[in-house]
Amino acid sequence: xxxxxxxxxxxxxxxxxxxxxxxxxxxxxxxxxxxxxxxxxxxxxxxxxxxxxxxxxxxxxxxxxxxxxxxxxxxxxxxxxxxxxxxxxxxxxxxxxxxxxxxxxxxxxxxxxxxxxxxxxxxxxxxxxxxxxxxxxxxxxxxxxxxxxxxxxxxxxxxxxxxxxxxxxxxxxxxxxxxxxxxxxxxxxxxxxxxxxxxxxxxxxxxxxxxxxxxxxxxxxxxxxxxxxxxxxxxxxxxxxxxxxxxxxxxxxx
Numbered sequence: 001x002x003x004x005x006x007x008x009x010x011x012x013x014x015x016x017x018x019x020x021x022x023x024x025x026x027x028x029x030x031x032x033x034x035x036x037x038x039x040x041x042x043x044x045x046x047x048x049x050x051x052x053x054x055x056x057x058x059x060x061x062x063x064x065x066x067x068x069x070x071x072x073x074x075x076x077x078x079x080x081x082x083x084x085x086x087x088x089x090x091x092x093x094x095x096x097x098x099x100x101x102x103x104x105x106x107x108x109x110x111x112x113x114x115x116x117x118x119x120x121x122x123x124x125x126x127x128x129x130x131x132x133x134x135x136x137x138x139x140x141x142x143x144x145x146x147x148x149x150x151x152x153x154x155x156x157x158x159x160x161x162x163x164x165x166x167x168x169x170x171x172x173x174x175x176x177x178x179x180x181x182x183x184x185x186x187x188x189x190x191x192x193x194x195x196x197x198x199x200x201x202x203x204x205x206x207x208x209x210x211x212x213x214x215x216x217x218x219x220x221x222x223x224x225x226x227x228x229x230x231x232x233x234x235x236x237x238x239x240x241x242x243x244x245x246x247x248x249x250x251x252x253x254x
């Protein structure tokens with residue numbers, strides 16, 4: 001651990017440091033899977049406690065550069081709680097502070113501009129029931145119409161209204177967003193969301209008529225999601241993903 005990381009580590013609780021490590025890992029994994037968009041988009045994690053403080057990326061770093069100690073801790077007004085040389089993305093603050101304030105279960109909010117996700121977000125009918133991956137997304141999916149770059153405070157209530165209690169939010173003409181009770185849950189949900197979109201784009205380009213999954217299968221998907229993902233927390237997938245990341249890119253732990 002370098003000097004800067006040791007300094008931050010000494011200022012925070014063990015619980016916060018564990019959350020910082022998970023969130024930094026999530027940024028690196030998003031980059032590894034190719035869902036990042038240069039320095040843009042954002043992933044946030046809310047810290048335990050009544051203050052509603054949350055961690056978000058330092059604006060200007062690539063996702064592959066983010067470490068546990070470089071994450072910026074802010075309050076719901078966007079003010080830094082711990083001194084940091086970095087600023088935060090104002091659009092990231094609008095979106096993430098709105099969701100964290102409204103959803104008690106939203107420990108992690110993950111937003112990407114993945115190519116497949118944006119492509120499907122621009123299609124009139126949105127996500128179609130074409131794959132096994134898609135049934136899990138469709139079991140908890142909402143849509144929010146595009147209002148331009150998310151810089152205006154008055155968009156927050158509409159964003160919160162459209163998200164409701166769903167896990168997946170398609171931002172029309174913009175990208176994808178997932179909400180998780182943990183960083184692991186938000187990441188695993190995004191994997192299913194982005195993969196659903198990738199399969200849909202490829203299936204629609206194949207030139208054949210598409211076979212849609214029947215409604216009675218869709219109706220049982222939420223229960224199946226909990227079983228497949230071990231309570232939607234990534235109980236099996238997340239530790240394996242961390243092992244994969246540690247082999248390739250362990251610097252996120254600093």
